[in-house]
Amino acid sequence: MLDGFTAETLARFQFAFTVSFHIIFPSFSIGLASYLAVLNALWLKTRDETYLTLFNYWKKIFAVAFGMGVVSGIVMSYQFGTNWSVFSDRTGPILGPLMAYEILSAFFLEAGFLGIMLFGRNRVGDKLHMFATGMVAFGTLMSATWILSVNSWMQTPAGYSINEVGQFVPEDWWEIVFNPSFPYRLTHMVLAAYLTTALVVAGAGAYHFLKGDADRPSRKMFSMGMWMLVIVTPLQIFAGDLHGLNTYKYQPQKVMAMEGHYDSYPEGGPLILFGIPNEEEKRIDYAIEIPKLSSLILKHDLNAPLKGLDTIADEDEPPVAIVFFSFRIMIGIGFAMLGLGLWSLWARWRGMLYDSKWLHRASFAMGPMGFVAVLAGWVTTEVGRQPFTVYGLMRTSESLAPVAAPAVAASLMAFIVVYFFVFGAGTFYLLRMMGVPPKDQGKINLRDGPMRGTGLHPAGPRANQPAE
Amino acid sequence: MIFGMELSFIWAGIIAFAVLTYVVLDGFDLGVGMLFPFTKQEKERDVMMNSVAPVWDGNETWLVMGGGGLFAVFPLAYAVVLPALYMPITLMLLALVFRGVAFEYRWRTERWKWVWDMSFAGGSYMAAFMQGIALGALVQGIEVADRAYAGGWWDWLTPFSILTGVAVTVGYMMLGATWLNMKLEGRIQSHMRDLAWPTAISTVVFMGAVSFATPFLDPVYFDRWFAWPSIAFASVIPLLLAFCIWRLFFGLSRHHDTAPFLCAVGMFVLGFIGIGISFYPHIVPPSMTIVEAAAPDSSLAFALVGAVILIPIILIYTAYSYWVFRGKIDPNEGYH
Numbered sequence: 001m002l003d004g005f006t007a008e009t010l011a012r013f014q015f016a017f018t019v020s021f022h023i024i025f026p027s028f029s030i031g032l033a034s035y036l037a038v039l040n041a042l043w044l045k046t047r048d049e050t051y052l053t054l055f056n057y058w059k060k061i062f063a064v065a066f067g068m069g070v071v072s073g074i075v076m077s078y079q080f081g082t083n084w085s086v087f088s089d090r091t092g093p094i095l096g097p098l099m100a101y102e103i104l105s106a107f108f109l110e111a112g113f114l115g116i117m118l119f120g121r122n123r124v125g126d127k128l129h130m131f132a133t134g135m136v137a138f139g140t141l142m143s144a145t146w147i148l149s150v151n152s153w154m155q156t157p158a159g160y161s162i163n164e165v166g167q168f169v170p171e172d173w174w175e176i177v178f179n180p181s182f183p184y185r186l187t188h189m190v191l192a193a194y195l196t197t198a199l200v201v202a203g204a205g206a207y208h209f210l211k212g213d214a215d216r217p218s219r220k221m222f223s224m225g226m227w228m229l230v231i232v233t234p235l236q237i238f239a240g241d242l243h244g245l246n247t248y249k250y251q252p253q254k255v256m257a258m259e260g261h262y263d264s265y266p267e268g269g270p271l272i273l274f275g276i277p278n279e280e281e282k283r284i285d286y287a288i289e290i291p292k293l294s295s296l297i298l299k300h301d302l303n304a305p306l307k308g309l310d311t312i313a314d315e316d317e318p319p320v321a322i323v324f325f326s327f328r329i330m331i332g333i334g335f336a337m338l339g340l341g342l343w344s345l346w347a348r349w350r351g352m353l354y355d356s357k358w359l360h361r362a363s364f365a366m367g368p369m370g371f372v373a374v375l376a377g378w379v380t381t382e383v384g385r386q387p388f389t390v391y392g393l394m395r396t397s398e399s400l401a402p403v404a405a406p407a408v409a410a411s412l413m414a415f416i417v418v419y420f421f422v423f424g425a426g427t428f429y430l431l432r433m434m435g436v437p438p439k440d441q442g443k444i445n446l447r448d449g450p451m452r453g454t455g456l457h458p459a460g461p462r463a464n465q466p467a468e
Numbered sequence: 469m470i471f472g473m474e475l476s477f478i479w480a481g482i483i484a485f486a487v488l489t490y491v492v493l494d495g496f497d498l499g500v501g502m503l504f505p506f507t508k509q510e511k512e513r514d515v516m517m518n519s520v521a522p523v524w525d526g527n528e529t530w531l532v533m534g535g536g537g538l539f540a541v542f543p544l545a546y547a548v549v550l551p552a553l554y555m556p557i558t559l560m561l562l563a564l565v566f567r568g569v570a571f572e573y574r575w576r577t578e579r580w581k582w583v584w585d586m587s588f589a590g591g592s593y594m595a596a597f598m599q600g601i602a603l604g605a606l607v608q609g610i611e612v613a614d615r616a617y618a619g620g621w622w623d624w625l626t627p628f629s630i631l632t633g634v635a636v637t638v639g640y641m642m643l644g645a646t647w648l649n650m651k652l653e654g655r656i657q658s659h660m661r662d663l664a665w666p667t668a669i670s671t672v673v674f675m676g677a678v679s680f681a682t683p684f685l686d687p688v689y690f691d692r693w694f695a696w697p698s699i700a701f702a703s704v705i706p707l708l709l710a711f712c713i714w715r716l717f718f719g720l721s722r723h724h725d726t727a728p729f730l731c732a733v734g735m736f737v738l739g740f741i742g743i744g745i746s747f748y749p750h751i752v753p754p755s756m757t758i759v760e761a762a763a764p765d766s767s768l769a770f771a772l773v774g775a776v777i778l779i780p781i782i783l784i785y786t787a788y789s790y791w792v793f794r795g796k797i798d799p800n801e802g803y804h
Contacts, residue, residue: 063572064572064573064576067525067568067569067571067572068569070525070528070568071564071565071568071569072565073532074528074531074532074561074564074568075561075565077532077535077536077539078535078550078557078561080539080546081535081538081539081546081547081549081550081551082550082551082553082554082557082558083551085546085547085548085550085551085616085617086547086616088539088543088546088547088550089543089544089546089547089615089616090543091543092539092540092542092543092544092546092547092763092767093543093763093764093766093767094767095539096536096539096540096541096543096546096763096767096771097540097541097763097767097770097771097774099536099539099540100533100536100537100539100540100541100771100774100775101771101774102536103529103532103533103536103537104533104774104775104778104779104782105774105778107529107532107533108526108529108533108778108782108785108786109782109785111525111526111528111529112526112782112785112786112789113785113789114525114526115521115522115523115526115789115792115793116522116789116792118522119521119522119793120522120792120793123792123793124792163764165615167543167763167764169763169764169766169767170764170766170767170770171766173766173770401547401550401551401554401617402551402616402617402618403551403554403621404620404621406621407554407555407621411554411555411558414558414562415562418562418565418566419565422565422566422569422587425569425573425580426569426572426573429572429573429576429577432576433576
C-alpha cells in the first residue's frame, strides 16, 4: 500500500511519526517532574496532607508517562543510524558528543533515581527521597538542554569546519553548544513543557469539579495549574517573540513561510491573520491581513521593507502551507491560554475560582491543548527548515541511509500499528487515572506509594486488587 | 593521544564496557520476562516483575549509551552497522516498546492484564533473539563500500546468526533464572532454580557451538585464537569459563543463592571478552578498524571529559539504587 513512495519520503514520514509520538511524553514529564519536586518540597515543609496526596496521585501518572517516554526515546537514539546514516556519519563528530552528554548527565540520572522516587520513600527517608525527586526533575531539564542544543545546531550550525571526507568536525565546542538559536529554543521549549503540564493538571482538577468531586486536593491542583498559566503564558509569548526574531535573522525563509509572504513588500509587509496558501500560484487565497503589522513585529518599523519567498530559489523553499497552518494553530492556542489565565485571575479575584462552571468547562477543554501547541510548534520549526537537515549545508535528500524502500515501508507500517496500539492503551490508562479524584485514590491503592510496589514496603504490588 | 594511548582505543574500551554492562543488566531483566510464561500463578509473576521493576530503565539506559556512544565517537561504524542490521534492530526496538510499557500497564488494568503479560514475555523473547541475531550478523562481517553499507536488507539472516540468536536467548534465560533464584524465596525460587539447570546447560552447548563456528568464519579469527603467541592469552578464557560453569552447577546443586548468578554473569563477561579478541583491532569486521571509524580527536577528547567524570558517578548511584532495593523480595509484604 506504500508502493508509490520513495525511500526518502517513507523515512521522513517514519521519523516525523516516531518523533511526534516521542515529544508528547517528555513535554509532559519535564513539567510533571518539576511539579512533583515542588509538591514533595511543600509536603515536607508544611506537612499538609493535601500535598502528599497530590504527590502520590501525580507520581503514578508520571511513572506511566515516563515509561512511554523511555521506550519511544530508545527508538529515536537508533533511528538516526538506521534511517539517516549518511547524516549520522557526517554530523556524528559534532552531534554525537552532545548526545553522549545527554545520556551521561540526564538519562542515567533520571533512571537511577526514578526507582527511589517511586518506591523508596520508606526505605531511604524523607531527605534522600527529596534528593532523588529533585534529581529526576533536574535530569529531565538536563535532557532538554542537550537535545535542544543538538536540534539548534542543525538549525543554526556554528563552530564547525568540514574535513576531507565531508564530515562536520568541531572547531569550538562553546560555539557549537551555545549556537545562535539554542538559548531561545531551549527557553521556548521548557516553558512549553511547563504550560502543557499546567493545562493537564488544571484540566484534571476542572474535570473533578464538573463531576462534583471538589475535594481539597482537586482544588489545590486546579489553583496551582491556573497560577502557573497566569505567570508563564506571558513569559512564553515574550520568549516566543524573541525566538521568532532569532529565526528571522538566521532562517529567513522559515519566517516567510510562517507569515505566508510569497511576495516581497518594499513598503512594509502585512500581517496575514488567516488565508489559504496556494502553492501553485504562490499566493495566499482569501487572506485576511493587517497592513504593515508584520514589518512592525519583525523590524519594529511600519514601513520597513520585507523580503518574500520570491527572493529564495525554489529548491531552497520549505513547504509553505504546513508551516503557515501549524504556526497559526500554535499561536491561536497560545492566546487561548492567555485568555484562560486572565479569566481564572478574574474568577479568583471574585472568589469564584472553584464555582465557575464555565471556567471549569473551558479549563477541561484546554487540558490537552498544550500537546497540540507543542506539536504544532515543532512542525513549524522542523518543516520550516526543510529542505535541509543541517541548515544551508546538508540537504535532507543527501542524509538518507542506503536502505531499500520496501524495508522502510515495512518498518513504517510496524511503527504505526505498534505505536497506536501501545501508546493508545497508555493514553487510555493515563486518562482513567486522572479521571479518579485524588480523594478516591485510596480506593484503588491502599496506602502511600504502592504503585506496582516492589514488595519491599507497605502497600505492595497487588494492593490495588481485591484480596483473595 | 593521551598518556601514550590513542583516544579511539580508550573509547572503544568505554563503548565495550557499556555494551557489556547492558548485556549483563538487561540480560537478567529480559530473562525474567522470558521466564514469565513458566508460571501461571499471578502472585509469582508479580514478585518476578517486582524484582526488576525499580532498576529496569536504568539497565536499558546502557543500551542507549551503547548506541549513542557509537554515534558520538565512531559515527562511521554507527552509520554502517545500523542500516546493515535494519530489520533486527527495528524489531528489537519494537519488542522493547512492548516489554517496557508492560511494567506500568500491567498494574493499570484487570481485563487486559493478560495482554501485557504476553507483551512482557513476547517482547523479551523478541528483543533477546534479535540482539543475538545482530551479534551474529556483526561477527560474520558487514560489507562496506564508500563509507556506507553495501549489502542487501536480508544479509543478516544466516544459519550462524540464528545460532547466535538462540545462544543469546537461552543465555539471558539463564541469567534471569539465576537472578530470580537469588531474589526470590519459597516455591517460586525452587521453580526458578530448576529452570536454571536446562537454561544453563543450553547456554553452555550453544556458546560452545558459536565458539567453534566463529574461528572458521574467517581465517583472521582463526589466527587470532590459534596462532602463537595469542593462543597463550586466548586459552585463559576457556579455562576461566570452565571454572565458572563448574561453579554455577555446583552452586545450583547446593542451593546457593548468589554464586550461580555471579557465575552466569562471569560466563557472559568471558564470552564477551572472547568476542573482543576475535574483533580486535576491527570495530566492524571484516574491514573497518577502530581508528578508521573514530571521530576526530577533538570530538573524542570533549566527550571523554564527560565520560571520565560522569561514568564513575553513574556507577556509584546505580550501585546505590541496587543497594536500596537489595535482598529477597517478600511476596507477603504487599498484602498487609
